[in-house]
Amino acid sequence: MNADTSLLPFQFCTSSSQEEEKSIVVEELAKLRRKFKKMDQLHAYDRKKYILKLLYVFMLGYECDVGHAEAVSLISQPKYAEKQVGYMVTSVILNESNDFLRMAINSVRNDVVSKNESFQCLALACIANVGGAEFAESLAGDVVNILLSTTIRPLVRKKAALCLLRLFRKMPEILNPEEFSAKMAYLLEEKDLGICLAVVTLLDGIVSVGDYRGYENCVSPLVSLLERVVKNRDVLPEYLYYGIPAPWLQARIMRVLRKFPTPEDAETLGAELAILKKILTGTEKVANVNKNNALNAVLFEVIALTTSLEFSNELLDQCATQLGEFARNTKEPNVRYLGLSALVRLASSPDTLEAVKPLRETIVEALRSADVSIRKRSLGLLFAMCDHTNAREIVGDLLQYVEDRDDDYEIQEELVLKCMILAERFSENDRLWYASVAMQMIDKLGDGDYDVISDDVWFRLVQVVTNDPSLHAPAAKLALGRLLGGAKAAAEKNKENNGMNGYDNVLGDTNGSSTADGGGADVVDFFGLASATQRQQQAPQSQGVRVRETPPHDMLLKSAGYMLGEFGYLITNEQHCSVNRYVPILISGLRQSNDCRTRQILASSLCKICCRKGCDAASKQLIMDGFQSCMSDMDEELQQRCSEYLGIIKSGDAAMFKALEPMPEYPKRDSWLEKMVQTADAEDDSIFASERAPVEYKSVEKRSGANNSNVLDLGAIAEEEEEEEGEDEPATTGGTIDLDELLGLPSSKPKKVSSGGVGGKTSLSLPPTTASVGSSVNASTSAALDDLLGGLMLGGGDASNASTITATTNNNNDPFGLNLGNGGAAAAALPPAQQKHKSPPLQQQDLAALVGGFDDPFGIAPAQQQQRKRFLEPTVNVEECVRKLLAQDSGVLYEDAELQIGIKSKWQGSRGRLALYLGNKTEKNVQFSLSVDDVPEVKTQLAPLPQDIGSKMQAQCQMQCACYGVFVNTPKLVVAFDGRDIPPIELPIHAAKFYSVAQQTQPQDFFAKWHQMSAIAQKQKVIDVNAQCAGLSNVCNVLQNAKWTIHESLDPNPANAVFGARFFSEQNGELPLSLRLESDATNNVRFRVTVVSVDANLSNAAMRLVQRTLVY
């Protein structure tokens, strides 16, 4: 570029600060804007220069709202240099949805069909970069012709192939497989390898967007092409890359072949396998990095293709060996990474999985690489290769990794998730193993600021344990062991056994010297609960006990506390498991934990422990003291919980204790965690919103589904278990609470609602006053009940359980005067305290997470408004008011007996300022509120308002609005005045308000533009105008008032008139519109109106507004 253009970058280079750069940009853009106004008069060189400056400013990251039309107009210039700049800037700055681009379709097409190959190239490249559906529609045929033409240079045809792929992606209908596949096969026999590469790329694109069907006939030519390159080396010297014949083409062909099924034709298959074998055995390592890259690129494709082919077994072992070597290659991280990636593919197929298994140690080693990319791959691979035979080892490896490196935050979250899924998936014969892995994970990583373990992990643990009665007691023991600090011992034990069979022994081993009685004497005292003397006495005793160095963290407290609350009573008789060993820890957690949820869960658990058998008097006292002290806690929820629980314990009412029975089984559902992994890769908030699903993961999931069909479906397993054990199941685990008995109500059979049906259809809410401590007995009992249910549900509620209760309450027609909302679909009984201070409703979250997500489990519908609203008939015709405001900027918007609303507005470009005047016609001070019901394209902002208007006074509200795009519907004003809602009033913010005066043009220019736009968006209607504005001149006046600019004497026919306008919006800048009015000589109210613009919506909106102004 010449000196002048390069001056701008130079200025930027010398600018020292961001501000300086910005000021240069602002200055420069202002200059550009001025220049672009008289684009026609500019020297060709200058035009180019200014557009290039624009490009530079854009590249620095500044929004460029000028010059788009000018850039597009350069495309239609006849000279290559200008065209080139035009195309370049267009394809960088504009995107496919830009309206200016649509304006360029014609010029682009002219270039595509022109005989000048340079122009063709420019046009094709531009389409390939920014072409959208419109381009596909109008240009696909021409592009295909170029591709098929033998007389055109290969360069152009290559571009045509890639361009066609872009268009195909935008609109798959343009290529019909029946017709095009033959042409494709023909193209694959092309002599020029450059064209072949482009065509293979095109085929690749086509079969990965749609599917391979219809293109099977291309397989054989593909294999021949591969043969030609690899075997015959029929390649021009220019396609030899470091002596390798067209490695790119090789790789691409194999990539496409992978998308087709194994060829049925034996000859083709034979040829294919022979080539694969040749490459696989013939590739040697070389010193040159780039050559090595190319060789490996081919090799990886060969391996991928081999694994996807059937009948390739003999080659597979070779592949696996090769990949193992790659995975061990620590010197070349790229190769190692790709080796691991390829192994994932190998592991995804049951046939080849066996070949991967011996590499476990290598892969685990890669898990310790310094490179997070490699670590991630390694983790993914371990997950993919896991099956029944190696699950224990792999989970053990992962646990070991966590033990060794607890600071690897980059992959930890994923690691925990995957580890837990594997442990669950492959533990159907030994759920206790799963529980022990989960507890170990929670113990190790549950702490910390990084939240590497989500609550879902322990929710799922609870769910699995609860649903398997044989697990209850061992799980409680496990939890106790972890809580008391068996963590390290367990880990060591696990290491020794490798198979991790040491879990059930944890307690006995680690607490050998402790005694079962003695009121918590030998309990670890983290929080300084025990007195100093006690501690001294305790010290010698607990020498053999492995004591935690730190207090248990919140997640451990939550999960272990919950387990002990639920199942602790089952193990009280066993050695070292008495209640007094863990109650003090839980109590200190209850008192001192920083996390409200932990404390709430602990409170519920402690209450359960206290009311079950096996709780000694000292522990009971400890628990009651704990509750007592929490009754003055900062946290309202906890306060209330403790007070209610204390009430229950003190009452000693056996009926009350029934509410504290163990939780019933959960409905069987797939693990939430599995879903998390499946969706982790398909998150919507990705930068590139891709529609295609992640291929690799999918295949992994599919594989495990097929391979272990009975494993994935946890529900099915649980079902089987239930069938086996259903008969000798104690009634308590069924867990329906006899609510009638509890409430002392006449018995009515509780309606059991299936959990799938999302529970009862009632929302139970209590007046907040009953929540306060010390309210009347009746009220507090009901509150207690309510809260107990809350407590029950907290750790993991059961929809059917809750629904039983709520449904019953509903049956009894509101016996306590509880405020039952009608129509709510809530199964959760919300504790009043939560409603009071709007903390996130715990049970809802827990429940939803635990049971695996209902569709809309707790959408509590608002109680219907009972009070009838006053309604006053407006005293003006609202529609008429709006119509008048179309053509004028101020007037009355609305009026009724009590209120008048007037409006004044000012408009400029895409912005407007409105002032609303609200007049209070009544004799009193009136409260009012205003809001605007926005449409997406128009943003409005109301200035702060006074709350009331004095009698016979007027309040003024300022409002600003900005138009962001073409719109048809208008924003509405929502007014509440003196307690009544006035029906939404249409605001006079119409598209026409954002019209600006159109420049006067020459007739030929005008009609040239007219024809251009009429091709894009034209709207035509014959209308009969209102008698008041009959006659051409009247209509012209009205339209001019409605912000159309008349082009005087531009239309040759005096019975017609033409108008122009420019519509401004923040996003699209300025869009031109034109309107033609044709009068009927025989009927002075009949007119034909034609509106053209560059946007269909814009034309529609304009036409509607014209009709509204003229016809009423």
Add this chain to the structure above:
Amino acid sequence: MIKAFIVVNNHAMVRLCRFYEQLAVDKQSELCQTVYKIVTSRPDHLCSFVDDSNTFGPDTKLVYRHFATLYFCILSDRSESELAMLDLIQVYVETLDRVFENVCELDLIFNSPKAYTVLDETVVGGLVLEINSQKILTVYDQLQKLEKMHSSLIDKLQVGS
């Protein structure tokens, strides 16, 4: 398919970027900055690939190469081979080197149209058009000649009138 081709220097200044998928301008610069942060945080001895679905979303991988003060980065979907992407960067840089004779960052600043032209002759619409540096160079030279011829013609005409 290649989604974006970004060249960014050591100081987070974007020297060249081309997006082959539609993306709002602010997202584009945001993405450039994200890429910058990732590549500069990785020492040279680590592998050249980053697969981070949390950052880039599904089906997107980053392949990059570090030359002197510049990072050449390609964001592509899974259908592209990583090594092929590395080769592509190599070819692009080789070609630039021949165009500018020992290419350096300043060449990209002052002659960005040339760099774009080379890129456009290498990648079209996110797909690789040509990977032979000599062929790219030939086409590029033709285009330059064409441009010069027209320019001088126009200038003469303008001066004459």
